[in-house]
Amino acid sequence: xxxxxxxxxxxxxxxxxxxxxxxxxxxxxxxxxxxxxxxxxxxxxxxxxxxxxxxxxxxxxxxxxxxxxxxxxxxxxxxxxxxxxxxxxxxxxxxxxxxxxxxxxxxxxxxxxxxxxxxxxxxxxxxxxxxxxxxxxxxxxxxxxxxxxxxxxxxxxxxxxxxxxxxxxxxxxxxxxxxxxxxxxxxxxxxxxxxxxxxxxxxxxxxxxxxxxxxxxxxxxxxxxxxxxxxxxxxxxxxxxxxxxxxxxxxxxxxxxxxxxxxxxxxxxxxxxxxxxxxxxxxxxxxxxxxxxxxxxxxxxxxxxxxxxxxxxxxxxxxxxxxxxxxxxxxxxxxxxxxxxxxxxxxxxxxxxxxxxxxxxxxxxxxxxxxxxxxxxxxxxxxxxxxxxxxxxxxxxxxxxx
Ligand SMILES: *Cc1c(COP(=O)(O)O)cnc(C)c1O
Numbered sequence: 310x311x312x313x314x315x316x317x318x319x320x321x322x323x324x325x326x327x328x329x330x331x332x333x334x335x336x337x338x339x340x341x342x343x344x345x346x347x348x349x350x351x352x353x354x355x356x357x358x359x360x361x362x363x364x365x366x367x368x369x370x371x372x373x374x375x376x377x378x379x380x381x382x383x384x385x386x387x388x389x390x391x392x393x394x395x396x397x398x399x400x401x402x403x404x405x406x407x408x409x410x411x412x413x414x415x416x417x418x419x420x421x422x423x424x425x426x427x428x429x430x431x432x433x434x435x436x437x438x439x440x441x442x443x444x445x446x447x448x449x450x451x452x453x454x455x456x457x458x459x460x461x462x463x464x465x466x467x468x469x470x471x472x473x474x475x476x477x478x479x480x481x482x483x484x485x486x487x488x489x490x491x492x493x494x495x496x497x498x499x500x501x502x503x504x505x506x507x508x509x510x511x512x513x514x515x516x517x518x519x520x521x522x523x524x525x526x527x528x529x530x531x532x533x534x535x536x537x538x539x540x541x542x543x544x545x546x547x548x549x550x551x552x553x554x555x556x557x558x559x560x561x562x563x564x565x566x567x568x569x570x571x572x573x574x575x576x577x578x579x580x581x582x583x584x585x586x587x588x589x590x591x592x593x594x595x596x597x598x599x600x601x602x603x604x605x606x607x608x609x610x611x612x613x614x615x616x617x618x619x620x621x622x623x624x625x626x627x628x629x630x631x632x633x634x635x636x637x638x639x640x641x642x643x644x645x646x647x648x649x650x651x652x653x654x655x656x657x658x659x660x661x662x663x664x665x666x667x668x669x670x671x672x673x674x675x676x677x678x679x680x681x682x683x684x685x686x687x688x689x690x691x692x693x694x695x696x697x698x699x700x701x702x703x704x705x706x707x708x709x710x711x
């Protein structure tokens with residue numbers, strides 16, 4: 310059998326074509342070399358996979374189901390829409406898939422502490438959950454402004470036993486939280502695993518996080534085949550950093566399934582109004598890897614915006630840049646308004662309140678369904694929307710059901 314895509318990419322230096330790599334300062338070379346070696350071994354270890362599978366089944370509640378969204382399909386009047394229900398994963402989103410696995414890597418490496426930055430707090434909550442499970446310390450760096458804005462997630466992290474460290478310099482948001490977490494890591498890399506929250510960052514994180522999310526695609530392929538006797542025509546996922554998308558895509562990458570990544574178009578196409586990095590960005594290095602990014606006039610990461618606070622990232626995982634370049638994926642967009650419309654439609658037609666991030670993928674799938682009446686469309690419903698309800702109803706009145 311010829312080697313599959315997943316066995317050949319990234320290469321051993323972490324490159325997907327020209328994208329990826331590890332652009333790190335000298336003090337981090339040693340801890341990254343250690344992590345690379347350890348992950349190479351662990352990814353071949355039956356014991357590691359058996360332990361991870363057991364966690365997936367007994368703690369996370371996997372496999373998550375696939376659901377045929379019959380009412381939404383009928384409403385769109387076209388192709389069939391199916392949902393991979395990552396919103397039913399413990400803690401309500403796909404993020405726990407990589408957080409539990411990263412924590413398991415930390416345990417095998419003999420580390421005592423998990424460290425990360427968080428923007429809206431979703432990654433912080435998932436990591437704090439994993440830390441509690443494994444009895445590890447957890448330190449989450451967060452901009453002081455974000456701490457005020459995302460109060461419920463801060464409380465959740467603290468209840469789960471994590472220490473939330475405010476980043477108090479500069480604009481006091483995600484970028485400063487990255488700096489702050491980074492400095493804390495350099496100071497104590499001996500005892501700490503830096504747990505990156507998507508398929509971004511220096512090698513090996515894009516590969517590692519893809520591997521950990523690939524459970525979504527593996528399950529989905531098998532379940533879809535069992536349910537319908539064939540593969541879907543399209544697989545659709547929202548793309549921030551790109552982890553839930555790579556999770557789903559990896560299951561179908563060697564098949565004739567069209568893969569669609571949906572970027573947030575926010576409130577417009579001007580810089581600062583959206584976070585559609587692949588759509589409007591250019592090649593550049595940020596946060597330790599080469600990819601496509603949105604730059605300001607000085608070449609620094611540009612300010613970004615989306616109503617989905619988990620997808621407003623100024624770059625994208627290097628593998629997404631590569632797959633787009635070689636024509637394997639199709640990159641689409643969805644703006645705030647269409648995402649909110651899909652948020653309400655899925656809630657009222659199917660009884661499923663999606664995360665605003667996931668609603669971008671749903672909105673895109675609804676259009677695809679209308680345009681392709683004979684096709685089947687599998688959407689990764691990356692998370693549930695409980696976290697978004699107060700914000701949505703305040704800004705966008707609840708529509709009357711028609
Ligand atoms: C964080 C988050 C995302 C975006 O992350 P990716 O790495 O792009 O998948 C998408 N959906 C939900 C529900 C999230 O919490």
